Amino acid sequence: MIASALPTSGPSVLAASGLAKTYLSGAQRLQVLRDVSLQVPAGESVSIRGESGSGKSTLINLLAGLDAPDAGRLLWLGQPADADRRAEFLGIVFQSFYLIPEMDALANVLMAARIRGAVGAEQRRRAADLLARVGLGERATHLPAQLSGGERQRVAVARALMNAPKLVLADEPTGNLDERTGDAVIELLLGLCRETGTALVLVTHNAAHAAKCARQLTLHDGTLR
Numbered sequence: 001m002i003a004s005a006l007p008t009s010g011p012s013v014l015a016a017s018g019l020a021k022t023y024l025s026g027a028q029r030l031q032v033l034r035d036v037s038l039q040v041p042a043g044e045s046v047s048i049r050g051e052s053g054s055g056k057s058t059l060i061n062l063l064a065g066l067d068a069p070d071a072g073r074l075l076w077l078g079q080p081a082d083a084d085r086r087a088e089f090l091g092i093v094f095q096s097f098y099l100i101p102e103m104d105a106l107a108n109v110l111m112a113a114r115i116r117g118a119v120g121a122e123q124r125r126r127a128a129d130l131l132a133r134v135g136l137g138e139r140a141t142h143l144p145a146q147l148s149g150g151e152r153q154r155v156a157v158a159r160a161l162m163n164a165p166k167l168v169l170a171d172e173p174t175g176n177l178d179e180r181t182g183d184a185v186i187e188l189l190l191g192l193c194r195e196t197g198t199a200l201v202l203v204t205h206n207a208a209h210a211a212k213c214a215r216q217l218t219l220h221d222g223t224l225r
């Protein structure tokens, strides 16, 4: 059984307001985000589309607290975003999986718990349950190199949910997968988030995947609409 965290009332899971980000490279100034605001209530799914280079990954990195905005405010559950809370607050799924090559599927899922603190029998059981839930119960001892692309991304989905986060950020999670495999990964991601009351921000180029989210947004000219 995967512990469920049903949506509760209270502060938004994610509240970003007025986020701005400019990159400097040499003499060039590139303002990627001008004024981005986004509120995500508990358990909601939101898709973000936008042209290549429009700043989607930049935004995901800001929302994850992996990079700092030049201006604006970011709250996680009503409190200022703080790297010390990241591992318990959110899970991230990237386009290129980012699994640790030397570790098998189970150890990769457990990494999320390891970052947060101790790994014991309870965490091992949960990691194994999550692997089974994404259809990889028989692949727990496979290294990433011994998994297909879709299987690797399913491991990454299990890892993202390992700490029962309030929010999952996914940056083109199907970008390296064929269409059918990508569809299956999205179904799994949306289904698991729904089942556990986890909010989801999904960056995607795929209109059909975006349409499966409760709310659809587009990033254009540095703002989100």
Ligand SMILES: Nc1ncnc2c1ncn2[C@@H]1O[C@H](COP(=O)(O)OP(=O)(O)OP(=O)(O)O)[C@@H](O)[C@H]1O
Pocket: 023, 024, 025, 030, 032, 050, 051, 052, 053, 054, 055, 056, 057, 058, 059
């Ligand atoms: N570290 C950096 N330094 C300078 N410019 C950067 C940096 N990171 C990204 N950029 C530029 O910022 C813009 C937005 O990049 P970003 O990766 O956020 O786009 P994206 O919307 O995710 O695109 P894609 O759909 O191709 O993934 C691009 O023009 C990119 O060249």
Ligand SMILES: [Mg+2]
Pocket: 056, 057, 058, 171, 172
């Ligand atoms: Mg990107």
